[in-house]
Amino acid sequence: VTASIRPDAGVKLRGMATYGTDLSVPGMWWGALVLSPVAHGRIRSVDLSGARAVPGVVAIGANDVPGLVGGNGGDAERPPFPRETIVYRHQPIAAVAAPSLEAARRAAALVRVETEPLPVKTDLESIFPDWPGSGAGNSPHVAAHVRARRGDVDRILGEAETVVRETYRTAGVLQVPLEPHACLAEVTDGRWTVRTSTQSPFGLREDTATILGIPESSVVVDGTWVGGGFGGKNSALLEPYALLLAKAAGAPVRLALGYREEFLLSRSTLPSVVRMETGVSHGRIVARRVRLLLDVGSSLPGRDFATGYSIGFFLGPYVTPVFEVEGYAVRTNKPPFGPHRAPFVPQCAFVAESHLDEVARTIGVDPEAFRADHLWTEGARTHFGQAVGPFGLPAAVQAARTRAREWRAHLPPDHGVGIGAGFWSTMTGAGGEARVRLMPRELVVLQGEREIGSGSVLAGLSSVAERATGLPRERVRIDYADTSRAPFDSGVFGSRTVGALGRAVDEAVRALFAEVGRRMGTAGPVRLEVADDEIQAVAGTSRRAVRDLLTSEELAGDGLVAEGRHYGSTDAIDESVVLEGQFYPFRDFTGAAHVAEVSVDRATGTVRVERYAAFHDVGTVIDPATARAQVEGGVVMGLGAALTEEAIWADDGRLTNAGLLDYRIPTMGEVPPIEVTFIEGFAGAGPFGAKGLGEPPIVPVPATIAAAVRAATGAHLLELPLSAERVARALKVV
Amino acid sequence: VTTPPLSLTVNGRSSSVDGVPADERLLDTLRWRLGLMGTKEGCRTGECGACTVLVDGESALSCLVLAHEADGASVVTIEGAEHDPIGRHVQAAFEEAGALQCGYCTPGFVMALTGLLKEHGGAASVDLLLRELGSNLCRCTGYRSIVQAVELARAGLP
Numbered sequence: 001v002t003a004s005i006r007p008d009a010g011v012k013l014r015g016m017a018t019y020g021t022d023l024s025v026p027g028m029w030w031g032a033l034v035l036s037p038v039a040h041g042r043i044r045s046v047d048l049s050g051a052r053a054v055p056g057v058v059a060i061g062a063n064d065v066p067g068l069v070g071g072n073g074g075d076a077e078r079p080p081f082p083r084e085t086i087v088y089r090h091q092p093i094a095a096v097a098a099p100s101l102e103a104a105r106r107a108a109a110l111v112r113v114e115t116e117p118l119p120v121k122t123d124l125e126s127i128f129p130d131w132p133g134s135g136a137g138n139s140p141h142v143a144a145h146v147r148a149r150r151g152d153v154d155r156i157l158g159e160a161e162t163v164v165r166e167t168y169r170t171a172g173v174l175q176v177p178l179e180p181h182a183c184l185a186e187v188t189d190g191r192w193t194v195r196t197s198t199q200s201p202f203g204l205r206e207d208t209a210t211i212l213g214i215p216e217s218s219v220v221v222d223g224t225w226v227g228g229g230f231g232g233k234n235s236a237l238l239e240p241y242a243l244l245l246a247k248a249a250g251a252p253v254r255l256a257l258g259y260r261e262e263f264l265l266s267r268s269t270l271p272s273v274v275r276m277e278t279g280v281s282h283g284r285i286v287a288r289r290v291r292l293l294l295d296v297g298s299s300l301p302g303r304d305f306a307t308g309y310s311i312g313f314f315l316g317p318y319v320t321p322v323f324e325v326e327g328y329a330v331r332t333n334k335p336p337f338g339p340h341r342a343p344f345v346p347q348c349a350f351v352a353e354s355h356l357d358e359v360a361r362t363i364g365v366d367p368e369a370f371r372a373d374h375l376w377t378e379g380a381r382t383h384f385g386q387a388v389g390p391f392g393l394p395a396a397v398q399a400a401r402t403r404a405r406e407w408r409a410h411l412p413p414d415h416g417v418g419i420g421a422g423f424w425s426t427m428t429g430a431g432g433e434a435r436v437r438l439m440p441r442e443l444v445v446l447q448g449e450r451e452i453g454s455g456s457v458l459a460g461l462s463s464v465a466e467r468a469t470g471l472p473r474e475r476v477r478i479d480y481a482d483t484s485r486a487p488f489d490s491g492v493f494g495s496r497t498v499g500a501l502g503r504a505v506d507e508a509v510r511a512l513f514a515e516v517g518r519r520m521g522t523a524g525p526v527r528l529e530v531a532d533d534e535i536q537a538v539a540g541t542s543r544r545a546v547r548d549l550l551t552s553e554e555l556a557g558d559g560l561v562a563e564g565r566h567y568g569s570t571d572a573i574d575e576s577v578v579l580e581g582q583f584y585p586f587r588d589f590t591g592a593a594h595v596a597e598v599s600v601d602r603a604t605g606t607v608r609v610e611r612y613a614a615f616h617d618v619g620t621v622i623d624p625a626t627a628r629a630q631v632e633g634g635v636v637m638g639l640g641a642a643l644t645e646e647a648i649w650a651d652d653g654r655l656t657n658a659g660l661l662d663y664r665i666p667t668m669g670e671v672p673p674i675e676v677t678f679i680e681g682f683a684g685a686g687p688f689g690a691k692g693l694g695e696p697p698i699v700p701v702p703a704t705i706a707a708a709v710r711a712a713t714g715a716h717l718l719e720l721p722l723s724a725e726r727v728a729r730a731l732k733v734v
Numbered sequence: 735v736t737t738p739p740l741s742l743t744v745n746g747r748s749s750s751v752d753g754v755p756a757d758e759r760l761l762d763t764l765r766w767r768l769g770l771m772g773t774k775e776g777c778r779t780g781e782c783g784a785c786t787v788l789v790d791g792e793s794a795l796s797c798l799v800l801a802h803e804a805d806g807a808s809v810v811t812i813e814g815a816e817h818d819p820i821g822r823h824v825q826a827a828f829e830e831a832g833a834l835q836c837g838y839c840t841p842g843f844v845m846a847l848t849g850l851l852k853e854h855g856g857a858a859s860v861d862l863l864l865r866e867l868g869s870n871l872c873r874c875t876g877y878r879s880i881v882q883a884v885e886l887a888r889a890g891l892p
Contacts (some may be wrong), residue, residue, distance in 0.1 A: 009829045012837030015772020015812030019838060022771040178776050178784055178838040178873055227774070227838030228873050259777040453836025453874045625832050629879060633835060636876030660781040660871065668877045669868045 179227020385574020
């Protein structure tokens with residue numbers, strides 16, 4: 001494998017990359033959203049007349065949508081603007097556009113909304129004061145309920161030698177990309193075109209078409225460079241508003257969030273409360289019960305995705321013969337829950353690991369040995385009965401324990417070393433397609449994703465094509481086209497880009513080579529080489545310049561074209577598990593074990609991470625430099641969730657810390673040296689045995705830090721983040 | 735309120751810009767009047783560092799500088815970095831260390847480090863440079879590769 005230099009370094013280091021925030025066209029208008037001043041209220045009126053009185057301004061609200069989009073006026077459940085009820089503070093209730101930003105802002109401030117107040121709910125536990133004793137039942141606040149059960153939990157817990165019961169709490173965390181959301185929309189000749197910073201052009205196309213109630217075929221999404229996604233740019237946020245404004249104005253409209261608005265409208269991980277019960281006999285887990293209340297904000301009933309897939313993660317990657325896991329997705333007056341790098345799973349892993357440590361300590365055994373003894377091994381099945389498959393987590397845990405022992409050998413006072421583990425999957429079930437074009441001097445891979453920064457598109461897909469063809473990087477070009485011209489792909493999320501879209505690239509090369517072999521008269525393996533500045537095809541002893549294999553039409557046109565597609569399947573859930581509600585079974589499992597050494601200032605509670613080591617089951621390393629970079633970045637994002645990041649909503653539904661000074665993401669001065677080790681050889685479903693790596697690095701981090709803080713201080717914290725305030729308070733009690 | 739024409743030398747080219755309001759930020763003048771979109775707009779409150787440029791050789795947050803405060807000044811943006819020997823050196827260090835992911839904070843880091851190396855030259859220790867860069871935020875890289883780029887840039891100084 002060649003090259004560790006990022007293919008996008010040149011354009012980005014010279015300031016030549018166009019992001020969503022950089023979009024402009026001549027004659028463009030500027031949009032602005034009108035955000036709700038209340039978190040919950042019945043709408044009496046939205047008066048746009050003041051805004052419309054500003055010369056040259058268009059203003060639109062819920063009543064204008066049907067006229068603008070025609071037909072049925074869009075998604076009845078999820079209209080762009082609320083028709084009757086406002087459900088979160090700063091929910092967009094109207095939008096304006098004007099030839100200048102200043103005029104648009106002035107007009108937006110003139111929109112008047114009158115509401116009849118409704119009770120604001122922001123705190124999970126005040127909604128269910130008796131939980132978990134009473135359950136959440138049929139409350140109107142419940143958006144979804146899931147339960148999975150295997151065996152007679154009540155009986156086995158009743159018979160267990162020891163039962164440990166704890167309640168954990170986790171905070172909301174936000175994606176905080178450096179680039180706020182921004183897009184530029186234009187509507188001409190029935191074509192609704194939006195250029196935007198997105199992780200998923202095709203997903204966004206579907207989302208936008210659904211929200212506006214227009215055919216998907218009339219929507220074109222053209223992605224820009226993405227200034228950080230982390231899940232926050234998966235689905236439509238500004239795009240439907242920008243398109244409506246462009247239609248109303250009859251001009252291209254740019255719509256961008258200010259940085260404060262980026263915080264206020266973020267759809268991300270929200271708070272949870274989790275009750276854990278674990279029964280142990282003879283040193284083995286015999287039964288467990290998990291009860292989760294997860295805040296899903298203003299997610300619609302039936303539209304919750306988080307509870308169903310996250311609930312299994314509370315059991316960790318540990319053998320559990322009998323269990324019941326139950327989750328309630330609870331509606332509050334906050335923006336809807338949305339994906340945030342391994343959404344909610346770092347929090348699940350924190351609870352899973354911290355609780356098992358407590359169980360082990362309660363029965364007087366070494367927590368790390370206890371966890372290792374229960375770890376899934378290759379050939380095991382998950383809690384819901386799926387085959388774990390080749391699984392490098394046991395090897396990663398073993399390596400982590402070795403490193404921890406070394407670090408513990410020389411430990412200053414108030415320092416501690418902890419280990420955390422976690423599992424994840426590569427979402428290869430979400431499909432993708434790619435087209436390759438073989439030309440005399442280069443191989444072009446046409447696909448529909450923009451590079452979001454992880455490197456998975458430009459470096460990852462290129463590395464796959466290099467491995468598949470034998471060509472060096474400078475002969476492979478990853479090309480992009482908008483949704484009207486590119487092959488379909490699901491999006492850059494779920495750690496799936498290399499695993500699933502990469503498989504499509506690999507398949508496309510196979511199809512290409514089948515045709516090349518046919519033209520060379522061989523059924524044997526084909527590879528490509530460069531000689532005399534030309535690409536040559538080699539099969540057995542035969543060698544032909546690609547130029548000589550192509551027809552004159554191909555030489556004049558797109559070259560020799562082949563397509564590949566990958567649509568994975570999902571495994572069935574085991575019959576011994578009784579399920580209620582919507583689950584999202586994972587597959588293609590991977591795992592990571594992390595080690596941290598921390599020091600704790602006993603007076604202030606401040607935790608400093610001194611050094612860090614991450615051991616990752618990755619199947620096969622496809623691109624070493626970007627792989628390492630993913631782990632470093634994921635670990636540090638996880639340190640934020642572990643230590644300082646906490647979105648705090650006031651009782652009136654206001655996000656109180658909407659800014660970088662109050663919502664503290666990690667800064668350079670607090671980042672430790674990070675050792676990264678890849679465990680290879682446990683092949684995943686991706687090309688050449690690759691597994692996903694975008695999300696796994698963040699999963700074990702809060703658990704690891706909590707274990708290290710406990711080792712340093714003895715304090716067992718049951719709440720994320722481990723802020724200085726919480727640690728100091730815990731130390732006063734210890 | 736009419737304002738006098740604004741005179742700026744940007745990336746070595748002098749220009750006079752009319753009609754710049756008194757409260758316009760240098761960031762917006764560079765991006766929207768001069769079309770230099772490489773300087774990134776992040777928080778607009780001086781907290782993220784993405785908009786860092788050089789004003790008369792020193793790094794400055796262009797979101798906190800009024801355009802008219804820079805009247806008569808020489809401004810270097812990321813688009814001009816490669817024409818500056820230190821700027822080019824810093825870009826090469828970032829490329830070699832792979833010290834970028836999404837790239838949105840990158841122009842700010844490059845200009846901030848360029849300014850620091852111009853100011854301190856060979857007297858700058860890596861510790862000093864890292865401390866001074868501590869107010870530039872990055873959400874992707876975890877900073878380790880940026881630390882490496884700083885070390886490379888420092889080590890390669892004459």
